[in-house]
Amino acid sequence: xxxxxxxxxxxxxxxxxxTDPLFSKQEILKIEDLHxxxxxxxxxxxxxxxxxxxxxxxxxxxxxxNRPQRYPNNIKIRASEGKTMKExxxxxxNLPEEYxxxxxYNRLIQNI
Numbered sequence: 683x684x685x686x687x688x689x690x691x692x693x694x695x696x697x698x699x700x701t702d703p704l705f706s707k708q709e710i711l712k713i714e715d716l717h718x719x720x721x722x723x724x725x726x727x728x729x730x731x732x733x734x735x736x737x738x739x740x741x742x743x744x745x746x747x748n749r750p751q752r753y754p755n756n757i758k759i760r761a762s763e764g765k766t767m768k769e770x771x772x773x774x775x776n777l778p779e780e781y782x783x784x785x786x787y788n789r790l791i792q793n794i
Contacts (some may be wrong), residue, residue: 685713719794721773725757726787741771755782 686701693704705712711719727733728741741757756775774782784790 718773719791721770722777722794723787723791725770725774726784726790730787732787741774755779 689695689701689704689708689710690697690699692708693699695704724733724737725741728738729743731738743755743757757771781790781793784793
């Protein structure tokens with residue numbers, strides 16, 4: 683809510699103006715979008731072994747299990763990690779498969 687008030691203020695828009703066009707015009711990401719991008723970045727880095735082992739162990743690919751899977755690039759989280767952590771895999775798993783298969787971290791971030 684505060685972010686919407688701020689973008690209206692920056693754009694000198696009415697107090698009830700729709701904010702999506704304002705964010706686009708100003709080229710500002712919403713907090714929710716920033717969170718999604720940050721989540722995807724950390725998961726991709728974990729898959730590329732560019733994070734500490736504890737973080738890598740949080741985000742296991744489904745393909746790392748013994749049985750064949752429909753979406754092997756999806757991730758799952760250990761049940762003991764809590765509700766907040768369970769929301770993170772959803773962001774990754776909702777990406778198109780070609781994004782999850784991308785081997786280059788920089789190309790993935792550019793495509794998002």
